[in-house]
Amino acid sequence: MSTQEHSELIQQLNQQSVIEKLQLRDLKAHWEQEIAKAQEVFNHQKQPLDALKAERKTRSNRLQKQLFESYRFLNTFSEVKDLLDIFKDTSAVVPPAGAGECAAPKLLQYAFIHGLTPVSMAEFWWGLSPKSEIRRHKNFYPSCKGKCEPILGHMLAGIEMDENPLLKNPAEGKELEIIYQDEHMVVVNKPAEFLSVPGKNIQDSVYTRIKNMFPEATGTLVVHRLDMSTSGLIVLALSSRAQKQLHKQFITREVQKRYVALIEGVPELDSGEIHLPLRGDQDDRPRQLVCFKHGKPAETRWEKVEIRENQCKVYLYPKTGRTHQLRVHCAHQDGLNMPIVGDDLYGQSEKRLHLHAESLSLEHPITREPMTFRAKESF
Numbered sequence: 001m002s003t004q005e006h007s008e009l010i011q012q013l014n015q016q017s018v019i020e021k022l023q024l025r026d027l028k029a030h031w032e033q034e035i036a037k038a039q040e041v042f043n044h045q046k047q048p049l050d051a052l053k054a055e056r057k058t059r060s061n062r063l064q065k066q067l068f069e070s071y072r073f074l075n076t077f078s079e080v081k082d083l084l085d086i087f088k089d090t091s092a093v094v095p096p097a098g099a100g101e102c103a104a105p106k107l108l109q110y111a112f113i114h115g116l117t118p119v120s121m122a123e124f125w126w127g128l129s130p131k132s133e134i135r136r137h138k139n140f141y142p143s144c145k146g147k148c149e150p151i152l153g154h155m156l157a158g159i160e161m162d163e164n165p166l167l168k169n170p171a172e173g174k175e176l177e178i179i180y181q182d183e184h185m186v187v188v189n190k191p192a193e194f195l196s197v198p199g200k201n202i203q204d205s206v207y208t209r210i211k212n213m214f215p216e217a218t219g220t221l222v223v224h225r226l227d228m229s230t231s232g233l234i235v236l237a238l239s240s241r242a243q244k245q246l247h248k249q250f251i252t253r254e255v256q257k258r259y260v261a262l263i264e265g266v267p268e269l270d271s272g273e274i275h276l277p278l279r280g281d282q283d284d285r286p287r288q289l290v291c292f293k294h295g296k297p298a299e300t301r302w303e304k305v306e307i308r309e310n311q312c313k314v315y316l317y318p319k320t321g322r323t324h325q326l327r328v329h330c331a332h333q334d335g336l337n338m339p340i341v342g343d344d345l346y347g348q349s350e351k352r353l354h355l356h357a358e359s360l361s362l363e364h365p366i367t368r369e370p371m372t373f374r375a376k377e378s379f
Contacts, residue, residue, distance in 0.1 A: 065084070068082060068083040068084045068095055069082045069083075069084060070082070071083045071099070071100040073086070073100070073105060073108075073109060073151060073154060073155055074108075074109060074112035074113065074155070075112065075154055075155045075156070075157045075158060076112065076117075076157070076158040076159055077157065077158050078112070079154075079157075081154050083095040083099055083100060083151075086150050086151055086153075086154050087099070087150055090150050092146065092150075095147075096146055096147055096282075096283055098147060098283075099147045099148075099151065100147075100151060102123075102143065102144070102147060102148050103123055104121060104123055104143050104148055104152060105148065105151050105152065105155060107121065108121075108152075108155045108156070109155075112155075118159060122140050123140065123141060123142075123143060124138055124139060124140045124141065125137065125138070125139055125141060126138070129333055131290070131333075131334075132289045132290050132291060133281070133287075133289060133290075134328065134331045134332055134333075134339070134346040136339075136347070139347075139348060144281075144283050144284035145283070145284050145285060146281075146282060146283030146284055146285070147283050147284075166201065167201050167202075169202050169204050170193035170194065170195075170202075170228070171191070171193065171194040171195065171202075171204045171205070172204070174191045174193075174194055175191075176188050176189075176190065176191070176194075176206065176209050176210075177189040177375075179233065179373050179375060180371075180373060183238065183239075184237070184238055184239055184241075184242040184364070184365055184366050185235060185236065185237055185238055185242050185246065185364070185365060186210060186214070186235075186236050186238060187233060187234070187235050187236075187360070187373050188206060188210070188233070188234050188236070189231070189232065189233060189375040190206055190226055190230075190231055190232060190233075190234050190357075191231055192229055192230065192231040192352040192353060192356075193228060193229060193352065194206065194228065194231075195228050196222070196225040196226050196227075196228070196234060197222060197225060199228075206234055206236070207221055207222055207236075210236050214238055217237075217238040217239065218238075218239050218240050219237055219238075219239055219240035219241075219242070219243040219244075220237075220243055221236045221237060221238070221243070222236065222243075223235050223236060223237055223243060223246045223247050223250060224250050224321070226357055227323075227324065227327070227353075227355075229342075229343075229344070229352070229353035229355070230259075230353060230355045230356070230357065231352075231355070231356045231357070231377060232259070232356045232357025232358060232375060232377070233357045233358070233359070233360045233373055233374075233375050234357075235360065235362070237365065241365070241366070242365040242366060243365075245365035245366070246362070246365045249362050249363060249365075250321070253319065253320075254362065254363070255360065255361065255362045256359075256360070256361040256362075257317065257318060257357065257359065257360055257361075258315055258316070258317055258357075258358055258359040258360075259315070259316040259317075259318070259326055259355060259356060259357050259358060260305070260313065260314070260315055260316070260355075260356050260358045260377060260379070261313070261314055261316055261326065261330065261340050261341075261354055261355045261356070262308075262311055262312070262313050262314075262340065262341045262354035262379045263311065263312050263313075263314055263330055263336060263338040263339065263340055263341065264310070264311060264338050264339050264340075264341055264347060264348075265310060265311070265312065265336075265337075265338035266304075266307050266310065266311070266312045266338075267302075267304055267312060267314075267336055267338065269304070270303070270304045271301070271302060271303045271304065272301075272302055273299065273300065273301050273302075274299070274300045274301075274302065274329040274335045274336070275297070275298070275299050276290045276295075276298055276328065276329055276332060276334060276335055277290065277291060277292055277295030277296055277297050277298055278290060278291070278295045278296060278298045278322045278323070278324070278325060278328060279291045279294050279295040279296065280323070286323065286324070286345075287324075287345055287346075288322070288323055288324045288325075288328050290328065290332055290334070296320075296322060297320060298320045298322040298325045298328075298329070299318070299319035299320050300316055300317065300318050300319065300320075300325060300326060300329045300335075301316075301317040301319065302314050302315065302316050302317070302329075302336065303315040303317075311341060312338070313379065314336075316329075316330075316355075324345070324346075326340070326355060327339075327340055327343055327345065327346050327353075327355065328346060330343075330346075331343065331346035331347055332346075340353060340354055340355050341353075341354040341379075342354050343355075354379050356375075356377035356379075357375075358374060358375060358376060358377060359372065359373070359374050360372070360373045360374075361373075
């Protein structure tokens with residue numbers, strides 16, 4: 001191609017480009033006008049629908065308020081409160097769905113209407129377990145905290161009650177065994193029924209004991225926790241630097257943990273894995289639910305160790321560290337379907353929960369030396 005031909009071709013392409021840009025501008029303007037017309041028609045048709053939705057919401061709220069006001073609960077003083085009165089000073093403020101439908105408030109209401117004096121009461125589950133919760137036929141369960149606790153607080157006023165076990169310090173008289181300590185970290189063997197960190201009503205805990213033993217320790221001390229009912233090994237950091245490094249090991253799942261448990265029943269297999277996602281039960285904390293929609297992934301590997309009549313000792317290796325993970329994975333119908341002996345939340349209560357954090361392997365937070373700690377528990 002000659003220089004002149006090349007120049008003419010470039011000029012032709014430039015003119016074509018200008019024409020196409022003008023066409024694109026006109027095309028955009030055309031469809032913007034069409035979209036604006038369609039949007040105007042849509043908005044016109046949507047207005048009555050929005051008005052209906054707003055009216056539905058108003059009517060629904062009005063009806064819900066009427067329902068809450070219709071649930072009126074007596075107590076031994078013949079005082080009457082509806083759901084709105086009962087829940088207005090709670091953290092929920094608005095009564096949760098299903099509040100007032102449980103057996104305990106209905107039985108108490110019947111008693112007060114007919115002039116009866118409640119002497120004792122307990123609730124048990126009848127029938128099949130739901131897929132999310134752990135409920136066993138004929139097992140006794142406490143009333144839920146989210147729905148029933150505020151209602152029962154009003155209805156039981158004036159009735160002489162047994163001492164609330166949740167207000168009693170379960171760690172009173174128990175010693176905290178130190179397995180290992182240096183200037184950077186300390187490893188303790190926590191007894192069963194001993195808080196890892198201070199609770200709402202009880203301050204005595206592993207944290208407070210170690211804080212008192214090592215007053216010059218810096219940082220938050222806490223690296224991980226065990227359930228109050230679970231015994232075994234807990235690592236605490238005595239410096240901010242150690243705390244940061246140890247916490248990282250737990251977050252990245254570099255720490256190897258082994259628990260030993262005694263379960264109700266004998267698994268057919270010798271080992272296996274459980275994958276059941278968990279989330280908190282909003283109406284009954286600290287109980288956990290299996291939830292495939294909103295739950296966080298939870299994985300546990302297990303091994304059969306020893307058979308004892310209709311019970312079995314197993315090793316549990318949690319790959320994740322969800323609240324009550326091992327307890328739920330053992331008890332749930334899609335897990336081992338065999339609750340841990342002494343599990344007062346997901347099984348049947350005994351003197352103690354037979355779950356123990358027996359072995360813990362990690363790197364020293366400063367020297368990076370591999371370390372393994374063991375604290376055997378004889379069930």
